Amino acid sequence: MQNGAREDTAHRTLLIACGALAREVVDLIRLNHWTHLGVTCLPAIWHNTPQKIPEGVRRKIRENRERYQKIMVLYGDCGTGGALDRVLEEEGAERIDGPHCYAFYSGVEGFNAQADEDPTCFYLTDYLVRHFDRLIIQGMGIDRHPELLPMYFGNYTKLVYLAQTEDEELQAEAAAAAEKIELDYEYRFTGYGELESFIRQAH
Template identity: 50%
Template sequence: MPGARPERVLVIACGMIAREVLAVKEQLGLGHLDLTCLPAEYHFYPDRIAPAMDEAIEQARSEGYRHIFVGYADCGTGGLLDRICEKHGVERMAGPHCFAFYQGLEAYAKVGDLDMMSFYMTDFLCRQFEAFFIKPLGLDRHPELVADYFGNYEKLIYLAQTDDPALDKVAENAARMLGLAYERRSTGYGDLVPGLAQATSSVADGRTGQDEP
């Protein structure tokens, strides 16, 4: 109906991209987008993502959401997340992981092989470097373990969603501490922008998160 308000769309995302999803929501004026997140620490435990997503979608359905979008790429689930998406008739972000969709899948396809020995960081990982890497790996107590954990990497690549000198400094210092060459790529939000735009615009024709054929 012309002038009707769009139904709510729930994005169930990785906690590592929560800030970015909200930024894109504001950028695109997606007032009908709601967000809930699974724990960011599942980045290190990909086996937990699919079952947690299954439960989260079931919960969202019970709360009345008909339109759901999964704010994850495959993220190390080995196709298990796709099975959950198929089970519930929902879609997810395309690609193998957020490092790919931030760069854009076409751009990532061109550099993926060259980056095989690179350690990626994002805005989130810069903000949480101490909490996600230094303390859990014990590097604050045993800096000599750097070689064991990062010895096979050659470069640290900071995929920057924003221009923040403080985050740049964190990434540069991390590369120095880990003994890696440093590269900064300004990616912005990459494919997250068209991904969320498509997920929310398709509500109008009933293609996203619908159980009905």
């Protein structure tokens, strides 16, 4: 995978992905030998500034439209308040269904049912487990101001690790993350969920 599309990708499908999905997307392409697919990613950190996502996706579409037969977008709404969908409608591209990666990893229908049943869960994926300290503890300033912990997490009761891979080290890290933010811990193996089925149709 490269940050931009390559010159030899004519007559293929381009996947524009959130950087938080990069590892999983590349693994799926490799495991399934989907050689017709190209990938380009936008920064995962943009989830902290979701207003950047719609126009970032638009730029990627316009930069690559002439070089690919089809462009598909691996983002949920991701906090853009519908702005991403408006861009995709204007540019003639489609995205995976769901509000965020937790939903399409779990299956949108199943995730929504679980979220309605217990809205006090805080979710992690493989990516978020790997980068928990940088994104959560340091990124939210909890390491410097531990008094912020109840402000951020006081309304949660449980950390749920939605795992894409069955990795014992990541499971241990996720359990440690739950302890750091003083939440109960639950492990759910989802695999790649609807991410895999969406990419599979990208011909």
